[in-house]
Amino acid sequence: MSSKLPIASSKINPYRLINLLRLVVLGFFFQYRILNPVSDAYGLWMTSVICEIWFAVSWILDQFPNWYPIKQETYLDRLSMRYEKEGKPSELDAIDIFVSTVDPMKEPPLITANTVLSILALDYPVEKVACYVSDDGAAMLTFETLSETSEFAQKWVPFCKKFSIEPRVPQWYFSQKMDYLRNKVHPAFVRERRAMKREYEDFKVRINHLVSIVQKVPKEGWTTQDRTPWPGNNVRDHPGMIQVLLGQDGVCDVEGNELPRLVYVSREKRPGFEHNKKAGAMNSLVRVSAVLSNAPYLLNVDCDHYINNSKALREAMCFMMDPTLGKKVCYVQFPQRFDGIDSNDRHSNRNVVFFDVSNVVV
Numbered sequence: 001m002s003s004k005l006p007i008a009s010s011k012i013n014p015y016r017l018i019n020l021l022r023l024v025v026l027g028f029f030f031q032y033r034i035l036n037p038v039s040d041a042y043g044l045w046m047t048s049v050i051c052e053i054w055f056a057v058s059w060i061l062d063q064f065p066n067w068y069p070i071k072q073e074t075y076l077d078r079l080s081m082r083y084e085k086e087g088k089p090s091e092l093d094a095i096d097i098f099v100s101t102v103d104p105m106k107e108p109p110l111i112t113a114n115t116v117l118s119i120l121a122l123d124y125p126v127e128k129v130a131c132y133v134s135d136d137g138a139a140m141l142t143f144e145t146l147s148e149t150s151e152f153a154q155k156w157v158p159f160c161k162k163f164s165i166e167p168r169v170p171q172w173y174f175s176q177k178m179d180y181l182r183n184k185v186h187p188a189f190v191r192e193r194r195a196m197k198r199e200y201e202d203f204k205v206r207i208n209h210l211v212s213i214v215q216k217v218p219k220e221g222w223t224t225q226d227r228t229p230w231p232g233n234n235v236r237d238h239p240g241m242i243q244v245l246l247g248q249d250g251v252c253d254v255e256g257n258e259l260p261r262l263v264y265v266s267r268e269k270r271p272g273f274e275h276n277k278k279a280g281a282m283n284s285l286v287r288v289s290a291v292l293s294n295a296p297y298l299l300n301v302d303c304d305h306y307i308n309n310s311k312a313l314r315e316a317m318c319f320m321m322d323p324t325l326g327k328k329v330c331y332v333q334f335p336q337r338f339d340g341i342d343s344n345d346r347h348s349n350r351n352v353v354f355f356d357v358s359n360v361v362v
């Protein structure tokens, strides 16, 4: 196969035009209603009839995209062929991944740890992945959790890569009710899986222990292991904190392979300054990552958005690094799926149409 073939393809989406049309019609209608407020019964009747007609037309317009849906395809093998030539270092572009968290009591540390593990175990050249965790809660609990996570990753990452585990999120992987031996041919798999499950349970207990300790804050505030006070003891007034946890000093996994970089960041907070929530956190991560790894691409996830497909970065790069399509694409949005939905599904999280059908790549 020629390496000149496109690595992603995309057809024009007529939906944009239809939406524009709907907006224009709706705009005219509202303008008409505002200029001619109704007071009599006939006017009210007319309004409801117009609304009904409009919703019918609108529904018909909604059907068009189904007749000619936008179709996007990625070709992972071609991406590899083009940018990962045998005997040469990979030419895939580097990606900095941002994870944000605030309050470890509302966003449990075990969830953040799982998200980070799913990132560290991604199928992408390790030297091209850097994971930055923004802690807006300046919580020592989050810091300690990440430190434990970096230790556990040294076992979890090689296990995932050796046996092509999916998804690379221990909590979800071990709780799946499926035949985990399917397609597994390695004789050591069962043994190593059992050992890894035990390791994960130990890890979970260590994190639970950390969570239980922080329930009672000492009077003088937290102190770090070297007895210095934790700089984030005052959440609203503290200096910036940056700690590289993986990806330096030659820390390798248990098989001797390198791991992606993992960095803890808690931006400076001072009273009287607007911190702009997540957007502010993302801004400071852009600055920190620019100094440390400065990758040309960024991936942004919340602490509870774990990556459920180890090839996700490659999928996105098919669009970004395609010689023709890549020039027109500025971001790729991944569809969201929800786990642990309550039985009544109050927020309609099982409805995947919004993410799967109207998902956009612009």
Ligand SMILES: O=c1ccn([C@@H]2O[C@H](COP(=O)(O)OP(=O)(O)O[C@H]3O[C@H](CO)[C@@H](O)[C@H](O)[C@H]3O)[C@@H](O)[C@H]2O)c(=O)[nH]1
Binding pocket: 100, 101, 102, 103, 107, 134, 136, 276, 277, 278, 281, 301, 302, 303, 304
């Ligand atoms: O001061 C803050 C406040 C929030 N966050 C983080 O921002 C993310 C989203 O905040 P959350 O309150 O959890 O909003 P959600 O409704 O759960 O998230 C959805 O809505 C957000 C706001 O539109 C988007 O940013 C998210 O990506 C999207 O998943 C979380 O990771 C937070 O940890 C910060 O880093 N700093």
Ligand SMILES: [Mn+2]
Binding pocket: 302, 304
């Ligand atoms: Mn959230």
